[in-house]
Amino acid sequence: MIVGHAPDDSDQLTLALQQEGDIAVVSEATTADEAVRGVAVVLPDVVVLTLRAETRAWYDAIEHIMAFTPTPILVVANGIAGRRAPSAVRALMSGAIDVLPANGGWTSRFAAELRRAVRLVCGAHVVRHPRGLNPQRESLPRTRSPLVAVGASTGGPSALATFLGGLGDLDAPVLVVQHLHPEFTAGLVEWMGRVSALPVALAAHGETAQPGRVYFAPGGVHLRLTADRRLELTASPPATHQPSVDELFTSVAEQAGADAVGVLLTGIGDDGARGLLAMRGRGGQTFAQDESTSAVFGMPQAALRIGAVTRLLPIDQLAGAVRNATRKVAS
Structure with missing residues (x-):
């Protein structure tokens, strides 16, 4: 209750x-x-x-x-x-x-x-x-503007390199949470900037999420989406994983509704499963990496178990599926 x-x-x-x-x-x-x-x-x-x-x-x-x-x-x-x-x-x-x-x-x-x-x-x-x-409610988006949220943990950097490399013509912001020690976050963003088809940066508090750009959560704080499509960085609530995939996904579900596309990649545990379910419950399209290409199938499996996943796909097919999903939102 x-x-x-x-x-x-x-x-x-x-x-x-x-x-x-x-x-x-x-x-x-x-x-x-x-x-x-x-x-x-x-x-x-x-x-x-x-x-x-x-x-x-x-x-x-x-x-x-x-x-x-x-x-x-x-x-x-x-x-x-x-x-x-x-x-x-x-x-x-x-x-x-x-x-x-x-x-x-x-x-x-x-x-x-x-x-x-x-x-x-x-x-x-x-x-x-x-x-x-009712589309006139202030708490719901008034225009069809897609947004992509991605979560990953163990094995995530390699999976993200493949996924981000396939997003060349994506016309949507991409918000990413990767479980990683804060000391290694800058190096991860630098690496992703070299392999991604889109510009990559660390998320900044209060920044507006722009289409065609990738924003990584800094280490030690949660990345959330606010009602006006701005990025919020906060240390609250304390969580096992900080940043938390669930925190990102839940805020995206609330603020983007059916315009959201969620992607859960390889990782240990269940962070992101309930957030992905919240996205699906609000009409968002949800994807997860399949077992054969996951280093650890824990997080995708947890989401699959509770009915949060619309499609389970190999890592090399996820980017194409996400591009198609965002086009459906914008059409």
Whole structure:
């Protein structure tokens, strides 16, 4: 379960949910954007949101979740008389399964009612909600402008050399995360600059991602895409891999939607699998390197196992497939 809440609700909500041991809170969010990203990555059974009438962003978050990662949503609403209150109706129209009024404080009785409500909505059949797909929404791209995101780990430099060498006529930005010690990142970028068919550079914070250019994440920080197609470098959240492929892919899924093309190359572990699934869930085209050409099939296999991969291809066929995919987006 993922919960989204106002900061002052955090302790009470989590304690109330987990009191009897059969409900686990796997992620928390204090902003609507965090909730949307968290659902895309964690893929919980239930989402619980605390809602106040003035917080319009949470209604938008409900619509966005139900459009791209349909999940049963229970809204815990403060300051309403009942489920027929305007804010409750709006939450239901946005796609929530149920609304639970919370006006009596965090009593043991209310906590028990909350847990019962969560159990009822868990496993409920949900459908994709069309309102979040409205192209006029500010959170979604308004033009068809493709963007490519690539993740790699063990064996990645050689695979990237082959892949980038085949992107000669690509008219899209390429954002790359390669797991590597920070001391070796500059050398990697220099090497890729010699073998790539496109210009290669280290990503700079605040830089606009330009078509036909390759941007590598610096060592020790995450590379993310912002709403205006700018590059964001951040050390938060701390992660096993920094930069993290999941952090890149999840931000690209959120900001580029169906305009995104994801590529997961050779590597140990599962970094990138859930992010690639988020991209596919938002209509992006997703590719992974096949086992026969991977130095380590771990990351592609993890993505394949959870249904995140549209096509599994040998490394020498990936560049052509990605070029075709970007042309479909732009057409």
